[in-house]
Amino acid sequence: MTIESEELLPEELAPAESIYDTDYETGQDNIEVYGLDIHNPVFFISAVLILVFSGSVLIFPDSAGTALTGARDWTLNTFDWFFVLATNLVFLFCLFIWFSPFGKIRFGGADAKPDFGILSWLSMLFSAGVGIGLLFYGAAEPTAYYTDWFGTPLDAAARTPEAERLAFSATIFHWGVTPWAIYAVVGMSLAFFTFNKGLPLTIRSAFYPLFGERVWGWPGHIIDLLAVVATLFGLATSLGLGAKQAASGLEFLFGIDNGLGTQIILISGITAMAIISVVRGLDGGVRLLSNINIVLALMLLVFVVLAGPTLAILKSFGANAFYYVADSLRLSNWIDREDTEWFHGWTIFYWAWWVSWSPFVGSFIARISRGRTIRQFLSAVLVMPVVVAIVWFSAFGVTAIEQVKSGIGELPAGISDVSLVLFQMLENLPLHEISSFVAIVLLIVFFVTSSDSGSLVIDSITAGGKLHAPIPQRVFWATMEGLVAIVLLVGGGAAALTSLQAGAITAGLPFTVVLLACCVSLYLGLREERAGK
Template identity: 65%
Template sequence: MPRRLYKTDHRTGEHNVEILGLDVHNPVFFIAAVSVIAFIALTLIFPESASALLGAARSWVINTFDWLFVVSVNFVFLFCLFVMISPLGRLRIGGRDARPEFSTKSWLAMLFSAGIGIGLMFWGAAEPLAYFTNWFGTPLNAESGSEEARRLALSATMFHWGINAWSIYAVIGLALAYFTFSKGLPLTIRSAFYPLLGERIWGWPGHVIDILAVIATLFGLATSLGLGAQQVASGLHYLFGLDASVYLQIGIIAFITSIAIVSVVRGLDGGVKVLSNINMVMAGLFLLFVFAVGPTLMIATGFFENTLNYARDFLPLSNWIGREDTEWFHGWTIFYWAWWISWSPFVGMFIARVSKGRTVREFLFAVIFVPLIITVIWFTTFGEVALLQNENGVGQLANGVDEVSLVLFHLLESLPLASIMSFVAIILVLVFFVTSSDSGSLVVDSITAGGKLHAPIPQRIFWATIEGLVAAVLLYGGGAQALQALQAGTVAAGLPFTIVLIVCCFSLWKGLSSDSKALRAIEAGERRAAQAV
């Protein structure tokens, strides 16, 4: 099968300029940079107005387009499932003879660490407990503290972190990987739309797509970095009594950013892959500890029970018509769908970057269902322990969710080796943030370099530093209010990217169908040649 069916004399190179050792793509780099700086300046000058405006925009998007998010996310999952089981699934990313660059273990570790690893640490115990105790509504209006609320606490959590979220990442990731490695197009968001836009992707339609992707990625990463610093500071205050001031939080950001810079300088093999593997080993041991010292039998039986409940509650939780739990539905489910979609350029592109040589079927199965298995195991382990401590009146969790960033530490407080394991949890959170930061830097670096896989090292350092600076400046100037404004802006950006997501499905279908037809023709010719001999 011919590797490149599309034109490869693309014009991204014509837009690139070299400045101080940076190989930047004009106008994507400059417009994105100016937009980010302008947003930060306005947020710092008018923090209350920015927070109110973006908060209102987020509420309008979530309340008005809840149906669009639900329909789109469900459509994307069904699309992925169909492609995976269809003949299209046997196509290989990079061509028939391509082979994976990374071992399966390292590949899975990298995509998981970049995707939702840090979220599992933060919400593993907190989210099921929040649903069970009616911290901010209960799923399907279940009575808080009831058996129904207990079941839904876990199944609704897995619903938010399971196949829907990873299907979003899978579509973007597969489209980018396929058009980059199989078609010779640059690794940038615009490439996914070549079957529909053709040569216009090298013009302003493509520029706009890439600029939106850069801004959404930077804002999402900066928000997570800032909020993550606040979480780690809370943990250090809880363990050691350190003052969780803005200066401690900025110091944490500086530490995370410095490690991320070292990682991006070393590249995928020497940096991101190594940290991701370390992450997964540490997370696995942490999980095994809680499983062993917690209610082991209850957790073990819960794996199967919660999986069945997840399947049972999937359709009711996916329905948007006539919902009585509107506050919970909008505040949690629609927020999550908008957040995953706004993060899809970042996570999808990183997954694409490390997935050359995988078949389409292998890619979709691994990206969607392997994280689902890990999600069920993780939330069952930490969720069951948290709910049991609440039901039995054990420790701080007897009162439900007080401060969400401390739920994990309160859970560990009632287990053996509490101080040691709480310190391990802080280290694990930090490493997860580093892997998110360095993988995000590589993604932004690739987009702003016109899709090049290996941009200059100073450019990698530049973007990793910018992420940390954005988070630190917002924390110093506006505190949590500025970060919440940034988060609201990121969620609001999920609306236009929902349209991008759906269009991407049709573009990917068109490209895969064309290649599948070409492959069948080549194989038929090879069979005829073999029979003639």
């Protein structure tokens, strides 16, 4: 039986059956309005905040762009140390749980069976967590670091062997175990407290050991509200990046203008596709699209490996993996760095972006992970993405950098538009029209998967943890994601990418505090479980 075919979780586990014996059904104060199953006040406050923000940006785009940039700069300059320290602590916590006796605990109890086969499960993990970003940055990020498009890691001299080594170390560092440890903590917490303790699938449930019954009051409301806002801005950043790259690809292939109007049309059209997928639900929408994603991604990856500098790519896998581990400590250090601009613009942005995505990805991977042990969960969530990152970035990055070193195509002259790098790289390979078209299709499918997955998660949070709130509610949040992506692009104007980053960084800061508290609460819950209580 899949999750999508089950009844609402909170009704399956009545308060008397919940191990914590909490009165969450009455405490959460769900109400019905025009057929909507709304968790008051989280739904109303989050909806009003998003609508007010969107309206303000559309009415005052210049002032909004200035405010977003100012908020980003203040966050980066004041809290860069906090982001690095917090993410490192989260990673160490995951390692502790992985190798401790807690790893034997199974989500759903000792007799629980997985809801999804291993391939579908891994496909959904991959698609929800990194899809759009891998396409956007697969060739662009290593090339940007190598050519000094926006600084170089650890202030290495551009276009040197050291710059090439650090280009891959830093890229894999940004996409490796650290972000997935962030996702894993939220996912473990929600899966454990939902499937083992009988609490609803919402962020506040992970804090029951810390707050007790107060988690159903305003402390819980604030936690869920922060989760909704962080998720919306994290998703909007990804959707905005996806729209910029899809528009660049369409101009590159077909001469279609890639301006703001095209990007808005793309976001609107793909949001409509996401709404259709959301209406179909987890089984008929998200899982189907995730499987399509994996097939298309593998096709594109194999093509690049075979059509590109195959021997150099194959040799790079082991070297990049080794240097990723060797350079991680230096890349994690935030004290007295000479590459402050690069460090803030890339590493801290990434950590904030991953944190802002963690309520969405964590909730989603929790929802699909019943029946897995904690050790199985961590093995998949921490190991598989690192392997994928090493293979993906090595294939696309080596191909692009070899073109730079050999003076082939447009990349040797430097990066003019980061969203074009993938297509400029593919242009110098055989069958580039077909591969570029496949890349655009893959980008769009990833776009839809992220949007519909995120809508299901936000919908669950704002419905008090119910897995199947009414369809109009799903449609509302899918629409809001597209709207926020559009207004961030509009508010950013010519500096749209900066605006997207500013939204993710600013929203990620408060949720980083929530993330650290989540580690403490999960440890208390797991310790109680091992004690047989």
